[in-house]
Amino acid sequence: MKIKFKKNQSSDAIMLRSFLILITTIIISFSIITVVAVGHQLLETSRMNSTNIIKSLERTVIDGDHDWKQWRFNSTLNTSTSYVHVRNLRHHAKIKNYYSPETKRLLEIKPQKIFLIHGLYYRSKIGFLLYKTGKAKGIYYSLWIKLNSQFEILERVIIITAIILVLTLLTLPLYIRIVAQRLTGPLSQLTKSTETISLKKTQTTDKLPVPSSPTEVSQLATSFNRLLTNLYDKTEKEKVFVSNAAHELRTPIATIQSHVQLIQRHGTKHPEIINDSLSYIHQESNQMAKLIEELLTLSKVDKINLALKKYDLSMSLGKLTKELTLILPQKIAAQIPSGIFITAHQKSIEQILIILLNNASKYSPQNSKIELSLAKKSNLVIIEVADTGKGIANQDKKHIFERFYRANDIRGTISGTGLGLAIARQLAFLNQADLNVRDNIPQGTIFSLMFKNIN
Structure with missing residues (x-):
């Protein structure tokens, strides 16, 4: 058996849901853009550093141990995060390969290329690496730079944005609820007052409370009060109308009844009163017919x-x-x-x-x-x-x-x-x-x- 949960459709609930969706979408979108932008900037900075290192290697002809040691001595390369492999393919070279510390160990397991990002690789137990190559005078240079520090920065950015998102989602509902209450509170009060007035069995001149703000609710309450006043006035006029109609009809009916009774009581002994009474009856019946005709005319012109x-x-x-x-x-x-x-x-x-x-x-x-x-x-x-x-x-x-x-x-x-x-x-x-x-x-x-x- 499926249980259907009906959403709360009150104004503050709708406002809360709408703002939560909007703000969450904005923060998540902003976070993704920020992470991508920071990550791209860090990657580009690392690429510039690797390019400078390769250019430095290309300017140095490492044709033997002395050249390699000399370059190592003069280089500011951080060997804890950078790995250099030099391959000397010259015919007279006695040593074909030179490795900076830990480079051989790195290359024991081939790093895996990251799809869609040029020069980015991943090596288990080491992490992400940026790969750059160069060539000069028959000597090939390969450079691997660890990106752990860059990814730590990126991780901090992600954590900070996640914290901001969580804090926002925790505080936003309270704030929106307060604002919604300020906006919809007078409307709710207006609804309750309307319900109270509508439940009364007798018509009253009660008015709805008019809040000072928001302006739309204030105008609505004023319009409702004007409507209530018009309805009350119309009802009172209808009551007066019915009362007057009843009075105008009662007078000729009473006259007719009195003359009929007069004829019944004294018509036999005093036949001279019959003509006078019939004249009065005729006159009053004509007045009553005219009144009814005008009432019918009035009811028609109200609708046509x-x-x-x-x-x-x-x-x-x-x-x-x-x-x-x-x-x-x-x-x-x-x-x-x-x-x-x-x-x-x-x-x-x-x-x-x-x-x-x-x-x-x-x-x-x-x-x-x-x-x-x-x-x-x-x-x-x-x-x-x-x-x-x-x-x-x-x-x-x-x-x-x-x-x-x-x-x-x-x-x-x-x-x-x-x-x-x-x-x-x-x-x-x-x-x-x-x-x-x-x-x-x-x-x-x-x-x-x-x-x-x-x-």
Whole structure:
């Protein structure tokens, strides 16, 4: 049965493994290069020495014992590490071979040549030898130089590099772990805090701790806190939305139920109340149907992606104005120049304007005038709907695009669900347009729909 060991994939473990591999590779590579360079330099120095010795022998004609002894006396050659063999092949030479001390013993066993390195040999019980030859006036010279001292130097270099490697491998993990903890410690703390918050069964406004360093983790924590705040705000808005929807639905349902009970109890004895109750039931059911329809519309615009196409906005607004003039009690004063095109979703833009014009009509006197204007300024196209109604208080302006929001002074007095402007704002966003509100001086409100994507 095979046992598989899973590697630790934490940041500090990955960093430790990566740095250990990197540093070990660098040190081993550097050590090999150093050893080769030092070895090559020592070998070249020995070759230069052997060349000088051979040249010295070639300048000396060793043609007899006297010459050999004279050269030995004047030579500074270290006979404990160097071996010289002179072969005199002249016809008149009485002695053909001369050997420095221990040379004969050396040559009793033929040294073995080292592959790929010129002039390097190995002799058991002696070690590595550098071999050099020369010739002058019928006399042949052979020189063997022991490289024990050079190899001792090389051995020291290898030992030192090995010690450095071992010390590095022993101390590096501790150092890397300390650095990794400094880098990943805040991230680990961030993970633990995130896990703690995620395990809570109830939603809270808890925030993640923001470390001062490293910068990336600090930015990540800040971004997470911003995300948590947005999620919390969104959830709160959804709770308010559900609560408002339930309240808006509960009111017409309660009215319908009360009138049904009224008919059941007193309808037989007082048939005159039936028509009034049915009228109330019809009115409240229509309000509830309208609310449900707007809720469905709102849920759709939250999810859809609109296909934006270039179309004639002037023609579309002109047609829409004619249709609404027949429905709305107020007069619509339209200023729509021809030939203005935008890139947008025509049906949704018309829906926005229907919402704005209906709102203007709802909150304005029936004998007043609603102004609809279209203008092109530089690279902007602006549609404005202006009324002369009561206007919107400053404290309410920042809330009017929220779902179900209705100002206190109109709630219960003017029919509505508080969803129209929320739908209009979302549709404007999907069309890459801005929907804003401002006061109409001296009285009333102006809604502006601004397009930048006009080509």
